[in-house]
Structures are given as C-alpha cells and as structure tokens.
Amino acid sequence: MPFLNFIGCYMGCNSYRGPGLIGLAASSSLIDFGFFCSISDSSMFVYRHGGCILVLLLYVDDIVLNGNDEAFLSSCVTALGTHFAMKDLGTLHYFLSIEVSHTSQGLFLSQLKYVADVLLRAHMTDIKPMSTPMVLWSSIDDTTPFFDVILYRSLVGALQYLTMTRPDLSFAVNSVCQYMHAPTISHFGMVKRILRYVKGTLDRGLRIVRDRSLALYAFSDSDWAGCLITWCSTTSFCTFLGANCISWSAKKQPWSPVPTLRPSTGYGYYSC
Structure with missing residues (x-):
C-alpha cells in the first residue's frame, strides 16, 4: 500500500514504491473513487457531490486537497485512506518550494527560501538591490560568450519557476530565456539585474483572497x-x-x- 502524508484539509504524499508507481496508482484510484481529471490540467482532479466540491492536485507523489465542506472533506479523506496509508501533517504551509501563509483575507504565496537558494547558487547573497528587473531598452554591449553556459541555464530555469508566484518577473525572465543556446556576458548581466531586483523585493508574492x-x-x-x-x-x-x-x-x-x-x-x- 502506498504511503501518504496527510496535511489536514491538504495532503502531502510520499511513497516507498517510487514516484512513478504512486502517481499511476493514485490517478487510477482517484478516477475509480469518482474524481474526474481536469481538461486544462492533467494533475488536477475534481469531485462533485450535490453542492460539495473537492479539488485535488496530484504532483508525482505529492497531493494538495481542499473542498468547500469540512465534513464532506473529512469523509472523503477517510475513504481515500482505504486505498492509501496517510499521515496528518497539519495545515498546508509548504508545497513544491512554495510557502503558503494564512492571513485574515486568504492566502499569500511566496518563495522566500527558494529565492535564498538561487541567490546562494549565483554567489549573489550580498548584492545591492535594484528597483527594476531590466532596463527599458537593452543593448548587447559585450558579445563575448559567457564562460559557464550551465550556470546561465540553471539560473534562468530557476527564475522561470519563480514566476509561479511573481508575475512581475514574467517579461524580464522571458527576455533572458531567449539566449539559453548561446549566452553572452551581456546576457548574464541581464540575469544578474533580475536577481538584484528579486533581492530587493523578497516580500512580494501572490495573494489569493476570499472573493x-x-x-x-x-x-x-x-x-x-x-x-x-x-x-x-x-x-x-x-x-x-x-x-x-x-x-x-x-x-x-x-x-x-x-x-x-x-x-x-x-x-x-x-x-x-
């Protein structure tokens, strides 16, 4: 039986059988249970019963579960427990490098720890912050190839994931993504400017309010x-x-x- 860590109204999962096996087993079990897979996102499953709705997000062997009725949610968790061994980890606070803060208005999603790891990887923990992520009109002054292409791709890939909670970075990150094949010194300078902007805006994130x-x-x-x-x-x-x-x-x-x-x-x- 796959082993799941249960997080209150949310669920986090880990399997001793390997991520591929738990993912396939969980998807099949959820559909048999009555969930249907979202057309727009294959990792999201929805269950409807009367006026009750459950939304479940499955990522390999991690699951987030929420619903609009606490009693129905609890009965659903009990039923899922017949298919998976689950452990209660409490309210959701961290999921896939995304920190979840509960406020009086709703939720605030951020990636503070993730940003700290990215800055450490780039050796830029003590850099001076910038107020903007890029210049209005960028020009390629130095066409010398950047010496560490792997580092460039790693940092840009990390910035791509950061846009999960930082929509304000989307345009700037898209710009540096265009040079992954052959970055230059100037292109890496654009990446460093984004990181300096991130350093000065660590308190920003994505809010989800009750509406x-x-x-x-x-x-x-x-x-x-x-x-x-x-x-x-x-x-x-x-x-x-x-x-x-x-x-x-x-x-x-x-x-x-x-x-x-x-x-x-x-x-x-x-x-x-």
Missing part, C-alpha cells in the same frame, strides 16, 4: 517589435477571477516580420 465574485477579465500588452535584432514583439497577459490573478504569461513572437522589398517602388514594409 465571491466570479467575474473573469484579462489585461494584455505588447512591446511592438521590441527586439532590436529580430523586430519580434513580446506579448504579455494576466487573467483575473474576481480579485485573484489566476494566470499570466509573457511570450515572444514565434516568427520574425522580415522586411520585404517592393521591386516597383524600392520601399520596404513589414508584415504583421
């Missing part, structure tokens, strides 16, 4: 040919459900608007 509103609205923007090399645009958006930001992204245009010369006039134009 009865189910109004869905979004904001988007683009830098319109912001890349001076390819003339591609980077588009960003964030989506809100009520007062809570639930999704966000920054993505560069996948194609380049290459100028085409008109033989008859000699003028160039850009396709959009």
Whole structure:
C-alpha cells in the first residue's frame, strides 16, 4: 500500500514504491473513487457531490486537497485512506518550494527560501538591490560568450519557476530565456539585474483572497517589435477571477516580420 502524508484539509504524499508507481496508482484510484481529471490540467482532479466540491492536485507523489465542506472533506479523506496509508501533517504551509501563509483575507504565496537558494547558487547573497528587473531598452554591449553556459541555464530555469508566484518577473525572465543556446556576458548581466531586483523585493508574492465574485477579465500588452535584432514583439497577459490573478504569461513572437522589398517602388514594409 502506498504511503501518504496527510496535511489536514491538504495532503502531502510520499511513497516507498517510487514516484512513478504512486502517481499511476493514485490517478487510477482517484478516477475509480469518482474524481474526474481536469481538461486544462492533467494533475488536477475534481469531485462533485450535490453542492460539495473537492479539488485535488496530484504532483508525482505529492497531493494538495481542499473542498468547500469540512465534513464532506473529512469523509472523503477517510475513504481515500482505504486505498492509501496517510499521515496528518497539519495545515498546508509548504508545497513544491512554495510557502503558503494564512492571513485574515486568504492566502499569500511566496518563495522566500527558494529565492535564498538561487541567490546562494549565483554567489549573489550580498548584492545591492535594484528597483527594476531590466532596463527599458537593452543593448548587447559585450558579445563575448559567457564562460559557464550551465550556470546561465540553471539560473534562468530557476527564475522561470519563480514566476509561479511573481508575475512581475514574467517579461524580464522571458527576455533572458531567449539566449539559453548561446549566452553572452551581456546576457548574464541581464540575469544578474533580475536577481538584484528579486533581492530587493523578497516580500512580494501572490495573494489569493476570499472573493465571491466570479467575474473573469484579462489585461494584455505588447512591446511592438521590441527586439532590436529580430523586430519580434513580446506579448504579455494576466487573467483575473474576481480579485485573484489566476494566470499570466509573457511570450515572444514565434516568427520574425522580415522586411520585404517592393521591386516597383524600392520601399520596404513589414508584415504583421
């Protein structure tokens, strides 16, 4: 029987059988139990019974479980206990490097410990903070190849995961992700600026407040040919459900608007 660590209304799991086996076994058991897998996220399972709703997030051998009815949630946990050996770890405070703080208004998600580890890996624990993550118009002054490509990719990958609770980093992190194949000294300078900005904004994170509103609205923007090399645009958006930001992204245009010369006039134009 797989071994699960149960966390109050939330559940954290560890298996002695290996992550692959527990993941497959748990998914199958949840579906047999009556959960259905979300179309948008294969790691999320939802169970509905009358007016009660349970939402379960499964990541390899870790689980987070929540619902809108405490009594029904407890009975569900008891039923799941017939399939898994579970241990109560209390209220959720830490999950996949994300710290969960409970406030009077709801939850506050942050990654303070994770940031400290990233700064230590970059040998930048004592750096001077910056007020912005990047300059308005960046120029590649030093095209000398960066000597440690593995370090560059490691730090940028770590910053990508940091955007899980820091939407304000999405655009800047997207910019440095574009040079993973062959970073230069200037590109690493952009990464260090982001880290200096993170150092000065350690208290920031993502809040989830109690809100009865189910109004869905979004904001988007683009830098319109912001890349001076390819003339591609980077588009960003964030989506809100009520007062809570639930999704966000920054993505560069996948194609380049290459100028085409008109033989008859000699003028160039850009396709959009």
